[in-house]
Amino acid sequence: MNNVIETNSLTKKYGKNTVVNSINLHVNKGKIYGLLGRNGAGKTSTMKMILGLSSVTGGEVKLFGSSVKGNQREVYTRIGSIIETPGFYPNLTGTENLNIFARLRGTTKINAVKDALKTVGLPYGDKKHFSSYSLGMKQRLGIANALLNDPELLILDEPTNGLDPIGIAELREVFQKLCSEQGKTILISSHILSEIALIADDIGIIHQGNLLEESSMKQLEQNNEKYIHVCVSSLSAATQTLERQLDIKNYSVEADKSLRIYDTHIAPIDLNKALVMADCGVSTIQMCQDNLEDYFKKITGGVGIA
DSSP states (O other): EEEEEEEHHHHHHHEEEEEEEEEEOOEETTTTEEEEOOSSSSSSHHHHTTTSSSSSSSEEEETTESSSSTTTHHHHEEEEEOOOSOOOTTTTTTTHHHHHHHHHTOSSTTTTTHHHHHHOOOOOOOOGGGGOOOHHHHHHHHHHHHTTTTTSEEEESSTTOOOOOHHHHHHHHHHHHHHHOOEEEEEESOOHHHHHHHOSEEEEETTTEEEEEEEHHHHHHHSOOOEEEEEESSSHHHHHHIIIIIOOEEEEOOOOOOOOOOOSSOOOOHHHHHHHHTOOOOOEEEEEEEOHHHHHHHHHOOOOOO
16 A cells, blocks of 8 residues: 555535645655645645545545445544644643543553653643743644544644744654654645645645645656856846857846756856846856746746745
């Protein structure tokens, strides 16, 4: 069994409004899968259907190789999740909250609460009430709660929301260790492409309810276009030199008035020489490659994710 999560034409409608449109996800065992999209793209709705928290309008969800229908009790005990804002008792500490949830779930693992808190970097036995927690601490406690039963699969909706850069980096390391050292599978949603690019093995890009792309990060990096980025003193002189002298047509003019030249058969040193000879000053010239942000904009028709 390679796919821990598989959806077939999964669809969610509210009246005539389709928020998830016939998507096919494939989340491999032991991998981190990043589900990317703007707020409102359908990420949370998809996760809720996978977890049985929202009804399915059409299609099918398979978990651990089996259809969810008729197997809910078996499959959902193997999953830990955090969807939207975690709900805890405000007048209790983090430790007290997790002790309650551990009892409700019948958690039998010794030191489950202590270990979960340690994993996410929260103190055990702290006297601070949940109501006094920062948003980042609340997110950490939610992840600790998801880890209580030592699940095989984690489904995490925007888990780094509210964390500062150091906190995000620490949780990134936690997620990577959970996969590499404990063999867990993680489905994580986010609108922060740079963070997903650092941890995900595979990604799915969802836009307006449609899954536009599903790929491994390795394949994505191989497919991303290379280009020469040039900042010049005169765009008109530069474009004339490219087209008339160098016979280069495959280029673009960027918002910052720089150029991206995709005909990379020409060496940057030769390009620089031709531009200077045409009395066009060059302040920057370097070989680059599209990143995940560039790719996202490309396949969504130029729509950014911020």
